[in-house]
Each structure stands twice: as C-alpha cells, then as structure tokens.
Amino acid sequence: MAKFTHANSCNTCPYKDYALTKLQTNDVDLIQNSCLIVNFKKGENVCKQGTEVTHALYLAKGSVKLYIEGKNKNLILKIITQSKYIGLQSLFGDRIYQYTITTLEDSQICMINANIILDLAKKNVDYLFELTRNISESTNFVYKKIIDINQKQLRGRLADVLLHFSENVFKSDTFELKLTRKELAEYSAMSMENTVRILNEYKKDGIIGIEGKIFTIKQPDILRKVAELG
Amino acid sequence: MAKFTHANSCNTCPYKDYALTKLQTNDVDLIQNSCLIVNFKKGENVCKQGTEVTHALYLAKGSVKLYIEGKNKNLILKIITQSKYIGLQSLFGDRIYQYTITTLEDSQICMINANIILDLAKKNVDYLFELTRNISESTNFVYKKIIDINQKQLRGRLADVLLHFSENVFKSDTFELKLTRKELAEYSAMSMENTVRILNEYKKDGIIGIEGKIFTIKQPDILRKVAELG
DNA sequence: TTATAACATTGATGCATATCAATGTTTTAT
DNA sequence: ATAAAACATTGATATGCATCAATGTTATAA
Incomplete structure (x- = not known):
C-alpha cells in the first residue's frame, strides 16, 4: 500500500x-x-x-x-x-x-x-x-x-446513470467520467458491449456527446423520457 | 384502517x-x-x-x-x-x-x-x-x-430464497410460507410462472416438498449447491 | 521504446427469461 | 350460496440481453 x-x-x-x-x-x-x-x-x-x-x-x-x-x-x-x-x-x-x-x-x-x-x-x-x-x-x-x-431495461438504466452523474454527482451538463466503459457497465449492471452500443446509439441520435471520457448531456429531456419509460 | x-x-x-x-x-x-x-x-x-x-x-x-x-x-x-x-x-x-x-x-x-x-x-x-x-x-x-x-439466475435465486427462509427466518426444515406464488416471485425477482415451474422442478427432483404453503427442505445440500452455482 | 495487456467498438449468435395463452383451483366478497 | 376475483399450473412463443468473435486503439510496464 x-x-x-x-x-x-x-x-x-x-x-x-x-x-x-x-x-x-x-x-x-x-x-x-x-x-x-x-x-x-x-x-x-x-x-x-x-x-x-x-x-x-x-x-x-x-x-x-x-x-x-x-x-x-x-x-x-x-x-x-x-x-x-x-x-x-x-x-x-x-x-x-x-x-x-x-x-x-x-x-x-x-x-x-x-x-x-x-x-x-x-x-x-x-x-x-x-x-x-x-x-x-x-x-x-x-x-x-x-x-x-430490477425494473428498467438497458436503455433506461443507462439513461438514468448518465442523468445521475450530470445532475447529482457533477451538477453539470458536461463532465469527465473517471470510469472505463467496463466500469460504467458494472455501475449500470449490464455488459460492457451493450454499454458501448447504447452510448453510441445516444450519440448518433444527438442525445449525448462523447469525447473519450468527457460526456455532454445534449438533450436531457429526451434522456429523462428514456429513463422514465425504461 | x-x-x-x-x-x-x-x-x-x-x-x-x-x-x-x-x-x-x-x-x-x-x-x-x-x-x-x-x-x-x-x-x-x-x-x-x-x-x-x-x-x-x-x-x-x-x-x-x-x-x-x-x-x-x-x-x-x-x-x-x-x-x-x-x-x-x-x-x-x-x-x-x-x-x-x-x-x-x-x-x-x-x-x-x-x-x-x-x-x-x-x-x-x-x-x-x-x-x-x-x-x-x-x-x-x-x-x-x-x-x-444481479449475479445469479433463476434456479440459484430461488434456491437461495428457500434456504434463507429455512435457515434464517423460520429456522426449520419445514415451514409455512405466508406468501402467494406471486409474492414469492416478487421476493425472488422473477416471474410468477417461472417460480411455479422451478418449485415443481425441485419437488419432482425430491429436493423440496410442497404441500400448498408448507415447504419442506428435503435435500439442503443439493439446494445449497444450486444456490452457489447460480 | 517496444511489447503486452487492458480498453473500446461492432456484428453475429444463442439462451435465459418474460410474456402470452389456456385451464383449473382456491379465496373473497356479496 | 354463488359469482367474481385472485391464485396456481403448464406449455408455447418471443425477445432482450449476454456471450462470443474479430479488430482496432490506448495505456502500462519492462
């Protein structure tokens, strides 16, 4: 140590x-x-x-x-x-x-x-x-x-997690997440591959921006809707 | 009230x-x-x-x-x-x-x-x-x-739950569970249908006995193995 | 500085599990 | 006492997700 x-x-x-x-x-x-x-x-x-x-x-x-x-x-x-x-x-x-x-x-x-x-x-x-x-x-x-x-599926869970970081942890639309994709997956209780997949899905749809470990929540309302619908 | x-x-x-x-x-x-x-x-x-x-x-x-x-x-x-x-x-x-x-x-x-x-x-x-x-x-x-x-699948979860009731809650091999199958499912985080299915599977295999709401753990070692392997 | 491992990404496949459906049984309420 | 609702059971089907696979990229260590 x-x-x-x-x-x-x-x-x-x-x-x-x-x-x-x-x-x-x-x-x-x-x-x-x-x-x-x-x-x-x-x-x-x-x-x-x-x-x-x-x-x-x-x-x-x-x-x-x-x-x-x-x-x-x-x-x-x-x-x-x-x-x-x-x-x-x-x-x-x-x-x-x-x-x-x-x-x-x-x-x-x-x-x-x-x-x-x-x-x-x-x-x-x-x-x-x-x-x-x-x-x-x-x-x-x-x-x-x-x-x-228990209740939400992948997209909802990941939306939740992103919002949680933005709103509760970093209190900013843009934040640097000191987690690897694997860790983000372990935090969202899903596989690493699906985490990557869905993140890029959100990126393509213009809901979030990703630049390495820098995340930008571009359309929080849509993300919130996804989180809600599960 | x-x-x-x-x-x-x-x-x-x-x-x-x-x-x-x-x-x-x-x-x-x-x-x-x-x-x-x-x-x-x-x-x-x-x-x-x-x-x-x-x-x-x-x-x-x-x-x-x-x-x-x-x-x-x-x-x-x-x-x-x-x-x-x-x-x-x-x-x-x-x-x-x-x-x-x-x-x-x-x-x-x-x-x-x-x-x-x-x-x-x-x-x-x-x-x-x-x-x-x-x-x-x-x-x-x-x-x-x-x-x-998060980590176990249905059979392991249900085995866990049954053991928990037997060992921690009722402290007996035989116990009356005041839960419906639906509630047992909600406690084990799975669907009601699969709960019934697996319970009867265990019964057929002689691992447990079921008489309505009276459960008997007949082969705790096997159940423990199932719980462990997930 | 180069090798090695961890990380990241995308597509294809298989499986565990929920959901749907049908039917019988037991409670609960009137 | 009877109807309605909740409960229980079993089989068939659909699908969400993990897993596998292949490949490129970035860290990390020797």
Whole structure:
C-alpha cells in the first residue's frame, strides 16, 4: 500500500466532514491522533470484500468505486467523491466488508481506528446522529439502485446513470467520467458491449456527446423520457 | 384502517424490542404515551411508498412484506416477522417512504410519533446506537439481495430464497410460507410462472416438498449447491 | 521504446427469461 | 350460496440481453 502521514489538523482540514462539527475539540483530537492519511494511487484497493473492518474510512480527496465482487462480474453500487465517509454501515453491522472499495484516481483516505469512532459515537449522540443519517441515506440510495436494476431495461438504466452523474454527482451538463466503459457497465449492471452500443446509439441520435471520457448531456429531456419509460 | 388501542405496558410487553432496554423507564413511558397499537388485517398497507414518514413502525405481532412498487411489477425486499422495527432508515433519511409495507397476516403494529423517537435518540446514545446497528444490518441485507439479483439466475435465486427462509427466518426444515406464488416471485425477482415451474422442478427432483404453503427442505445440500452455482 | 495487456467498438449468435395463452383451483366478497 | 376475483399450473412463443468473435486503439510496464 501507499505511503501515509499522521493527521495533524483535523479541525481546520478543508476536507473535514460535517459530522465532525458535532464533536468537542478534544474529541476531534482523539480522532486526529488515531487518523492516518493514506495516499492511494489509482486502482488500489482501499478495503477488500470479506475482510474484517478495523478502520473507519473517510475519503478526503479523490474518488472511489464501491462494488461487490461476484463470480463472473462486479457490481458497482456507488461512486464516492471527496469529503465523504465510505462504508459507514460496516462499522455498526457485522464488521465484515460486504464490498470492495477501489480508487478511481489518486486519492487520500483518512483511516481511523474503528473502535475509537465507535467509542466517540457512544459518547456523542449528535455525532452518532449524523453518522446514522449518513447510513440511512446510503440505504435509500441502494434501494433506488436495486429497483432500477430490477425494473428498467438497458436503455433506461443507462439513461438514468448518465442523468445521475450530470445532475447529482457533477451538477453539470458536461463532465469527465473517471470510469472505463467496463466500469460504467458494472455501475449500470449490464455488459460492457451493450454499454458501448447504447452510448453510441445516444450519440448518433444527438442525445449525448462523447469525447473519450468527457460526456455532454445534449438533450436531457429526451434522456429523462428514456429513463422514465425504461 | 383498523381499530387501535393505546399502549399501556411497553416495559413489560412480551414483544418489546431490545433497543428499548437501553432507555430509562421514564423515556419508555414517553414512547408508551405516544404509542398506538394498531390492528391491521391481512393485506392492509402499513405505510405507502411516496408518503411522508410521520411515525416509527414497530411490528409487535404478525408479519409484513416490505416492497418497492414499480410500474409493472413489485420487488419485495424483506419479509419481516414479529418484534422488529420496520423501515427505521426512513426516520433518519429524507423522511419519505421509498417503499410500501403490507401485512401478510393479521398483525399488530406499534406506531410512535417519529419526532418523539428522534428526540429520544438524540438524548440516549445507547438507544440510538441500537437503532443504528439495526439500520446497518438492514443495509447489509439489501447489499446481499442486490447481488443475488444481479449475479445469479433463476434456479440459484430461488434456491437461495428457500434456504434463507429455512435457515434464517423460520429456522426449520419445514415451514409455512405466508406468501402467494406471486409474492414469492416478487421476493425472488422473477416471474410468477417461472417460480411455479422451478418449485415443481425441485419437488419432482425430491429436493423440496410442497404441500400448498408448507415447504419442506428435503435435500439442503443439493439446494445449497444450486444456490452457489447460480 | 517496444511489447503486452487492458480498453473500446461492432456484428453475429444463442439462451435465459418474460410474456402470452389456456385451464383449473382456491379465496373473497356479496 | 354463488359469482367474481385472485391464485396456481403448464406449455408455447418471443425477445432482450449476454456471450462470443474479430479488430482496432490506448495505456502500462519492462
């Protein structure tokens, strides 16, 4: 794994999480003392499905994919970008990672001893409340994902995914997607070949523009209609 | 909706949840004062997808299905049996139900004003901690579900579901499943026709026994193999 | 700098699964 | 008690999608 440094300024960190504001200064110090800032290079595993949860993971900088490794194929559940906890529910659940997390670009992850976080959570209800809110939102997101996979077919799913990136993740009509076609396929729960096929279909129809990894949503209304009709 | 009574003995209730043991007696009284015990008949909606979350729901007695309503078909995410909170993450998330919950038999649901639970959670960290653990486990369960749907095919999925009922839900080789074939299909994310077909396939092969809604797992090892191979 | 692997693209083929259809059975409601 | 609706079953058909195959392109490593 990559090189790391000790955290030394959690309170003034520009990537600080909102939940931290719920803690007293000396409690933040507790976190800071345990916190290792680890530099991951693109493509490295941050945690591995099936292993024990020993640390809370906070993505300070960069982006990662959270995915379940299957026998033949993977399923990417979430793309997470900076200043977010990743995989909080594993701290409170059965303490075994149900998924693997891999960086999509060079990233900085804060790793804090799980028991320290749990102890703090047990002592600071406002802090725990924020974490719980976070986990709940995450659960709701997965509910939406599962229903997309179950109910829509390829074109609808891909339209959904493109809109999601445009509207929720990058908040722009044009965005650079740090995913390969294969990863985009794993995120949309379809084969890589069909992902390519449908993307180019949308491009030919003038609904989107593609220039390598730069995507442009040209006709969001049509895309929305496709997403809706499934 | 059905008739209801006011709760009057939460502390000594035989269906009491473990999380309640984390509260002081007078805090339990707060819950008790707000708690309505509502009697639902089989097939009634306990909450409805798209509506606002106003109450915490606790399934004291009976059983329910939690499902997402799609355009053509539904997807049952969980079957919940007695003495369990249902849909806790909706209290802490965006306060809109992402799913509908319907009773599978006559059931008693305790409905407690959402804000009272949230206030208690904000004051009793041990209580909140139990709720959070609950939500986290629920998230992990959905992760498993999503991967089953995505990675396995019909026979494997159905084998999985049957084993799950036998091993986790009813903890017995023989069990009465309070689901119609259609609901079993919605739980396994497949068509009703194929559910029937494969069930009878398993029956012919002597892997399971079916007598109406009574299922017997006769050869769990074979079933496990089918589940594994997908 | 070159070799090797991963990525991207397009077409052809096969299969798993949903859908349609027909018919009998069991609930549910009046 | 009877009608209507939901449930259950089995077979035939259609199709959406993955898989296979072939080929070009771009990263990555030695």
